[in-house]
Amino acid sequence: MGILAGIINSAVGSGSLLTLPVLLALGIPPGVAVRTNTIGMMFASFGTVYGFRREIARELPYLAPMVIATVLFSAIGSLLLLGASARALDFVIPILIVFALILVIFQPHIVRGLSQWKNRSSHSSRQNTNIPPLYEPIGTQYRKPALIAPMGLAAMYGGFFTAAQGIIYMAILGVGTGRSFKDVNPAKNLLSMIVNVTAALVYFAAFVFFGADVLWFGVLILAIGGLAGGVLGARIAKKVSNRVLKGVIVLVAVVALVRQFI
Numbered sequence: 001m002g003i004l005a006g007i008i009n010s011a012v013g014s015g016s017l018l019t020l021p022v023l024l025a026l027g028i029p030p031g032v033a034v035r036t037n038t039i040g041m042m043f044a045s046f047g048t049v050y051g052f053r054r055e056i057a058r059e060l061p062y063l064a065p066m067v068i069a070t071v072l073f074s075a076i077g078s079l080l081l082l083g084a085s086a087r088a089l090d091f092v093i094p095i096l097i098v099f100a101l102i103l104v105i106f107q108p109h110i111v112r113g114l115s116q117w118k119n120r121s122s123h124s125s126r127q128n129t130n131i132p133p134l135y136e137p138i139g140t141q142y143r144k145p146a147l148i149a150p151m152g153l154a155a156m157y158g159g160f161f162t163a164a165q166g167i168i169y170m171a172i173l174g175v176g177t178g179r180s181f182k183d184v185n186p187a188k189n190l191l192s193m194i195v196n197v198t199a200a201l202v203y204f205a206a207f208v209f210f211g212a213d214v215l216w217f218g219v220l221i222l223a224i225g226g227l228a229g230g231v232l233g234a235r236i237a238k239k240v241s242n243r244v245l246k247g248v249i250v251l252v253a254v255v256a257l258v259r260q261f262i
Helices: 001-011 016-025 030-051 051-062 064-081 088-129 145-160 165-177 181-210 214-236 240-259
Strands: none
Touching: 001 016, 001 030, 001 181, 001 214, 016 030, 016 064, 016 088, 016 214, 030 051, 030 064, 030 088, 030 181, 030 214, 051 181, 064 181, 088 165, 088 240, 145 165, 145 181, 165 181
C-alpha cells in the first residue's frame, strides 16, 4: 500500500486513502494512525518531489509566500490533531475519510464546476469594466492573496488529516491560477511535501517531549514503500489512467472502512 500510495500521490494525490484506512483496520487508534501515516508518507512525498524536480525548479521562485502560509497553517492543523481527544478522533476520522472519498470520486465534476464559475465571473468582470485582460507572467499567480488564503486553509486540513489533501490543492491551484492540472501538479507535489514534513516534525517533537504515540515500525514500512513508489510514480503515473488509480483508492478505502466497523 505504501508503494501504491507513492505512485498515486505523483498522479492525483490522495495516496493516504490507501494507507490510513489500512492502519485503522488493523486496530490502531485514529490519532496514532494519522501520526504514523503522516511521518511514513512524508518519505513518499520526497520521492514524488524528486521525480518532478525540474518542473518544480521553474515554479520555485514564485512560491515563497505560498510556502510560508503552508508551513504555518499545516503546523496549526497538526497541533489540532494532537489536542483532539481519542473519542473525538474516533468520530471525526471516519467522516473525513468518507469526505476524502467523495472528493476522489467527484473530483472532475467539482473542479469543472469551479472552473466554469471562475470563467463566468472573470468574463462578467471584464464586460462591466471594458478592460481587456492583462498578461500575467507564468507563476506570478501563486503570489495572489486570494489564492494563498484558501491554500492556507487547505494546508491546515492537510496537517490535521493528510488523506486527499493533494486533490484539494489541485482544485485550488488549478482554479486560482487558471492553469491546467498538469501545470500545477509540480507545485502541488512540493506543497504536499511541505505539509507532510511540517506535520511530521510536530508529531516527532510531541513524541520526544510529550510521549505522543507513534507506531515506528509502521512508519518504517510506509517510508520504504512510499519512497519507492514516489520515485517510480512520476513515470508509472503517466502510463496508468487516473480512472484506474482512483478505482484502487476507492476500493481499498471502502474495504478498510467496512473492516474497521465490523
